Amino acid sequence: MNKSLAVSLLSVSIALALQPALAANPKAPTFDPKRLSDEVKVLSSDEFEGRGPATAGEAKTVAYVSAQMQAAGLQPGGDIKDGKRTWTQAVPLLRSEITGTPMLSMSEGGKAQALTQGEQIAVRAALNGDKHVTIKDAPLVFVGYGVKAPERNWDDFKGMDVKGKIIVALINDPDFETGQGDFGGKAMTYYGRWTYKYEEAARQGAAGLLIVHETDPASYGWATVKNSNTNTMFDVVRDDPRAAHAPLEGWIQRDFAVTLFKQAGLDFDALKKQAQTRDFKPVELKGANFSADYDVDSKVITSQNVVGRLDGSKRPDETVIYSAHWDHLGVGQPDAKGDRIYNGAVDNATGTAALIELGRAFAHAKKKPERSLVFLNVTAEEKGLLGSEYYSSKPLYPLSKTVGVINMDALDPHGPARDFNISGSAKLDLIDQLVATAAKWNMTYSPDPKPEAGHFFRSDHFPFAKRGVPAISYGSGDDRIEGGVAASKAWSESYTRDRYHQPADEWEASWPFTGMARDLQVLYTLGSDLANSTQWPNWAQDSEFRAARDASAAERK
Structure with missing residues (x-):
């Protein structure tokens, strides 16, 4: 039996196994493409100023989404104030911004070269609490991929003392180029994410980390790096921020x-190849030194998650969550046309509109769900999944009795596809149920087309997943009914290159939104099935998230 036939038969068997439960559900409601379009148009308009956290754009966004949820028929599901639930959950965040122009330079053999923020380098505002960053002639050390993974017998630091030094690391995993090795092959592990690399730099006591940007292993171009790292930074409020953040965090162009390596007598490509092996040892860039001097405006602010809710009719203490993030990058560096507003139409006004319309559909259903439904519109996803991290660390409704999380991020506003995907390649019951549900619309499951991009770690389901809650992030398919794979691929590549995290991510009147409308029928049915069952989905037996879920099993009896 060939592999594709085996996968097809597996999908059919899953669908048949779940058919009795699915057949008992009411027909999925229809979703209005024009309403979706109108909501995306409003949320991504210049009036909302790019929906940056802790800005006037946030206030407008929170007010708009709350009003839409209320008009849709949802109940407030956020913090309790004066004995009543509100529409929001307060999320305290450390807000940090470089004031003025940072003075950055690199010297080789005593000869200094000034660096321009956003060009050769993109330095993030300090998130360790420093109000001023001063680094004077710090030596540089190349540490490969910057990974310390004892369970894989892998250590890129090999005991080198990097205190007071600037370390330089590659993005992604050691397996990215070869597709095989100790890190799962082509698919990115958490060790490949820039968030991990910054954390490890802090644990090693480095003065700073500069990540070398390369488009393919990063999965996005330099414009995305520049726009995402040279504006206002945020983090959750930590007891010891220095344990998670070195004084300096940034990126440099390849x-x-x-x-830089050549001037230090080193071959970048040769060292990169060495870094893909377990035997790699850190290499000093002899004669190279880095200096930085800039002020940082750092303070704690409060942002908001928006939370709508429908109480379950039989088991209201059990919760199914739909999630999406409302934030984008706000106002930042101008593009070639001078546009400074990062409108975030696809990313993620689409997911927010989907959340509102799913809430409306459930609120107007003839029968209330047996379990409760929560519609969670989180803040600061673009700053490191901070709104979902905060909710999952301080949940409004217990995670042990959260059935699952269905996240929506950057949906395709074009026509329907023959397939769908999820971020990453995680194995869990939720994906089996989604495969069976989508089959009713003659849709098939396509594995994540770019597992090396690490999308699993880049959306708001991940903070829930790492705490054991079954969680997926739904992705629009790659095989459109009109235009096929070619049309979908062309748009996806164009979007990533020309719009992703850029001011050009704007609403277009030509977008039909018919694909989203169909996808929401599928996601509605999946959530309805979960909310009207007594089942508790779980992760696969060999999943790294299974143990965390199983640890709370007694609370679900």
Whole structure:
């Protein structure tokens, strides 16, 4: 039996096994493409100023989404104030911003070169609480991929003392280029994410970390790096922020890194190849030093998650969550046309509109769900999944009795596809149920087309997943009914290159939104099935998230 036939038969068997439960559900409601379009148009308009947390754009967004949820028929599901639930959950965040122009330079053999923020380098505002960053002639050390993974017998630091030094690391995993090795092959592990690399730099006591940007292993271009790292930074409020953040965090362009290594008598490509092996040892860039001097405006602010709710009719203490993030990058660096507003139409006004319309559909259903439904519109996803991290660390409704999380991030506003995907390649019951549900619309499951991009770690389901809650992030398919794979691929590549995290991510009147409308029928049915059952989905037996879920099993009896 060939592999594709086996996968097809497996999907059919799953669908048949679940058919009795699915058949008992009411027919999925229809979703209005025009309403979806109108909501995305409003949320991504210049009036909302790019929906940056802790800005006037946030206030407008929170007010709009709350009003839409209320008009849709949802109940407030957020913090309790004066004995009543509100529409929001307060999320305290450390807000940090570089004031003025940072003074950055690299010296080789005593000859200094000034660096321009956003060009050769993109330095993030300090998130360790420092009000001023001063680094004077710090030596540089190349640490490969910057990974310390004892369970894989992997250590890129090999005991080197990097205190007071600037370490330079590659993005993604050691397996990215070869597709095989100790890190799962082509698919990115958490060790490949920039968030992990910054955390490890802090644990090693480095003065800073500069990540070498390369488009393929990062899965996005330099414009995305520049726009995402040179504006206002946020983090959750930590007891010891220095344990998670070194004084300096940033990126450098690959071409600049190649030149830097060459001036130090090193071959960048040769060292990169060495870094893909367990035997790699850190290498000092002899004669190279880095200096930085800039002020930081750092303070604790309060942002908001928006939370709508429908109480379950039989088991209201059991919860199914739909989630999406409302934030984008706000106002930042101008593009070539001088546009400074990062409207975030696809990312993620689409998911927020989907959340509102799913809430409306459930609120107007003839029968209330047996379990409660929560519609969670989180803040600060673009700053590191901070709104979902906060909710999952301080949940309004117990995670042990959260049935599952269905996240929606950057949905395709075009026509329907023959397939769908999820972020990453995680194995869990939720994906089996989604496969069976989508089959009713003649849709098939396509594995994540770019597991090396690490999308599993880049959306708001991940903070729930790492705490054991079954969680998926739904993705629009790659095989459109009109235009096929070619049309979908062309748009996806164009979006990533020209719009993703750029001011050009704007609403277009030509978008039909018919694909989203169909996808929401599928997601509605999945959530309805979960909310009207007594089942508790779980992760696969060999999943790294299974143990955390099983640890709370007694609370679900």
